Amino acid sequence: MTAGSGVAIPFPMTSSDDPSAEGVVGTWFALDGEAVTEGQLIAEVQLDKVSQDVHAPSAGALRHAVAEGVGVAQGGVIGHID
Amino acid sequence: MTELNQLDLYKEMVRIRQFEARVLNEYHADKSPAWDIGAGLIPGEMHLSAGQEPAAVGVCAHLKKGDAITAPHRPHHFALSHGVDMNAMMAEIYGRTTGLCKGKGGHMHLFDPENHFSCSGIIAQGYPVACGHAMAFKRKGTDHVAVAVAGEGAANQGAFHESLNLAALWNLPVVFVIEDNDWAISVPRSASTANTSNADRAAGYGMPGVRVENNDVEAVFEAAGAAIDRARAGEGPSLLEIHTVRLWGHFEGDAQAYRGAELETLDERDPIPAYAAAIGLSDDQVAAIKAEADSEVDAAVRFALDSPVPTADDALLHVFA
Amino acid sequence: MTATETPTSEGTRRITTAKAMAEAIALEMRNDPNVFVMGEDVGAYGGIFGSTTDLFAEFGADRVIDTPISETAFIGAGIGAATEGMRPVVELMFIDFYGVCMDQITNHMAKIHYESGGAVKVPMVLMAATGAGYSDAAQHSQSLWGTFAHLPGIKVVAPSNPYDAKGLMASAIRDDNPVLYLFHKGAQGLVWMAKNPRSIAHVPEEAYTVPIGEAAVAKEGSDVTIVTISLSVQHSLDVAEKLEGEGISVEVIDLRSLVPLDTETVLASVAKTGKLLVVDEDYKSYGMTGEIAAIVAETDPTMLSKPMVRLAVPDVPIPYARTMEYGILPTRDKIEAAVRELAS
Numbered sequence: 001m002t003a004g005s006g007v008a009i010p011f012p013m014t015s016s017d018d019p020s021a022e023g024v025v026g027t028w029f030a031l032d033g034e035a036v037t038e039g040q041l042i043a044e045v046q047l048d049k050v051s052q053d054v055h056a057p058s059a060g061a062l063r064h065a066v067a068e069g070v071g072v073a074q075g076g077v078i079g080h081i082d
Numbered sequence: 083m084t085e086l087n088q089l090d091l092y093k094e095m096v097r098i099r100q101f102e103a104r105v106l107n108e109y110h111a112d113k114s115p116a117w118d119i120g121a122g123l124i125p126g127e128m129h130l131s132a133g134q135e136p137a138a139v140g141v142c143a144h145l146k147k148g149d150a151i152t153a154p155h156r157p158h159h160f161a162l163s164h165g166v167d168m169n170a171m172m173a174e175i176y177g178r179t180t181g182l183c184k185g186k187g188g189h190m191h192l193f194d195p196e197n198h199f200s201c202s203g204i205i206a207q208g209y210p211v212a213c214g215h216a217m218a219f220k221r222k223g224t225d226h227v228a229v230a231v232a233g234e235g236a237a238n239q240g241a242f243h244e245s246l247n248l249a250a251l252w253n254l255p256v257v258f259v260i261e262d263n264d265w266a267i268s269v270p271r272s273a274s275t276a277n278t279s280n281a282d283r284a285a286g287y288g289m290p291g292v293r294v295e296n297n298d299v300e301a302v303f304e305a306a307g308a309a310i311d312r313a314r315a316g317e318g319p320s321l322l323e324i325h326t327v328r329l330w331g332h333f334e335g336d337a338q339a340y341r342g343a344e345l346e347t348l349d350e351r352d353p354i355p356a357y358a359a360a361i362g363l364s365d366d367q368v369a370a371i372k373a374e375a376d377s378e379v380d381a382a383v384r385f386a387l388d389s390p391v392p393t394a395d396d397a398l399l400h401v402f403a
Numbered sequence: 404m405t406a407t408e409t410p411t412s413e414g415t416r417r418i419t420t421a422k423a424m425a426e427a428i429a430l431e432m433r434n435d436p437n438v439f440v441m442g443e444d445v446g447a448y449g450g451i452f453g454s455t456t457d458l459f460a461e462f463g464a465d466r467v468i469d470t471p472i473s474e475t476a477f478i479g480a481g482i483g484a485a486t487e488g489m490r491p492v493v494e495l496m497f498i499d500f501y502g503v504c505m506d507q508i509t510n511h512m513a514k515i516h517y518e519s520g521g522a523v524k525v526p527m528v529l530m531a532a533t534g535a536g537y538s539d540a541a542q543h544s545q546s547l548w549g550t551f552a553h554l555p556g557i558k559v560v561a562p563s564n565p566y567d568a569k570g571l572m573a574s575a576i577r578d579d580n581p582v583l584y585l586f587h588k589g590a591q592g593l594v595w596m597a598k599n600p601r602s603i604a605h606v607p608e609e610a611y612t613v614p615i616g617e618a619a620v621a622k623e624g625s626d627v628t629i630v631t632i633s634l635s636v637q638h639s640l641d642v643a644e645k646l647e648g649e650g651i652s653v654e655v656i657d658l659r660s661l662v663p664l665d666t667e668t669v670l671a672s673v674a675k676t677g678k679l680l681v682v683d684e685d686y687k688s689y690g691m692t693g694e695i696a697a698i699v700a701e702t703d704p705t706m707l708s709k710p711m712v713r714l715a716v717p718d719v720p721i722p723y724a725r726t727m728e729y730g731i732l733p734t735r736d737k738i739e740a741a742v743r744e745l746a747s
Binding site: 184198200207211215219221240248400403 | 471476511515516519520523556580
């Protein structure tokens, strides 16, 4: 995992009840370094029992910024497309 | 609504009765002197519908090809009234390869997909399946209806309650028929059911319910017509409870000691002579109609007896399509 | 009959088992207006264990139908609709709930084709969640495929991975027979349950089938045969990969179907290795492990160079507390120990 450049992929979910609550990437569907196409399903994230799919914002090489199960702040970044 | 034809109703009831009377005779003929239920050319259980003809005839008069019926362990009257071929049905009862089910099902498991007719030996379980037929008709946009038939004992089984709720909830074109013949084998209604009319239960499930008394074929005809028309028009399910009479045992071989004094006057409640009198038929007409029915039944029995018996290996076929 | 259609590409995206089975349903629904889905919470919720993910959004309430809690009624309705030529996919939320609707399943769905002498078909899929491992205890953790495989008239399948999940569902829907499709909750790849990485995999986007009645050699080997199904395949593969590094070559047979059962593949493997371990998350006695044992014994018991080993849930209800639950499940440790013993 690298804190790289390129297009950032934000953690997409927010909680109005608890803005400080951390979410997680529950599943990375695309591996670190994998070439992805725009719109490809790359992850499933979870915040407070609700989950959501994440799609690649552009084509390129996916870089994970965080591993599965590790806490991510709302508004934080889960990865980049280089 | 279909037009009521008294002669047609009478003839159909006689046709059923003569069929049942012949099966009764053949069933018992080769099980003596010692009663052996598995013996004879028609082995197994036998549940005959003598006395309950008005229910089948009054309801089926309104049905057309493509309408479905799910019937219980006592199915012959509904099968015949709904157009199931008498020869194939008799052959199935005799367990022959020319039977409706090639001898696989027997009297309680008659399947005729052409007439959308099926029956099952498990109490009340035809009700959910009827909902399924109705669901398919609704999805396909036809005006066909499904009729589910069960006894008053079945109205205490979970499947009855689930089915009524589901049909009302989904507005399914199904008519739930209850044949209340007072007895669930040996247990009278008063000992099985907290209410005195399942029409009341229908209201509880959000559908109209009617109870018809006196085993009156014309009253059944009227009530069934209203219910079936309602379903065809897309207005949803109804329940029709018919107070009828089981003239013979629950099953053949049932000594019916539990019925006590009722047995002595049972024949007085036979709906067929009563209807003949009500519509003013002469003795000659009655005899002629009976003879015509007997002729058809005779042919069916001959067809069955002339048909092959399945082989042991046939048992392994038709598990999967 | 199910046609085998091998997909033209491996697929570029990875998805969960849950998404794969739902995708198969979607593809069949797009292709055939007779296919519809019924069950509790299958609509907007997407199925409690993700089996109908995204279907409601695409097909709406008319074809993805939430039912009341009336299993007898809605499974029976599925049967009736199937006899009228529709192809319902009906969900029984947990296989453990079979008690409230067993009659419709085994006396009706399973028997109507036979009882009618072949005149009536019941082209229906009954899908249900199975499996333990997350403390859902005795009434919500069972496998029960042995029970259903025992009763004639139902095809029984249980995929172990996303690729097979999609292909077997397509085959099940296209089959003119009733098919019981058992998906393991722990193999669905759900984000809210601990998962094995094998529950996420490349799955082709196009429609394809995996044949019912054919086992897969999930891993080739020469020293020991493991015959297994469902989530236990994933565990067996984990063990096999580990032991490969130590020079113990394990062949893993993923049965995929219990009815029909691919005895040929099983026997070929046992003939090759002579050492048999059957891993089954269902109860031990009178079930799958005994069935495999009997097939070997009645074919040629001398095929075995050692007595076989049956690793299954002992004949106890599944307990709640994690230590006890994992004490009785056929876990990787137990699989590994059994393989080592056989290989020694």
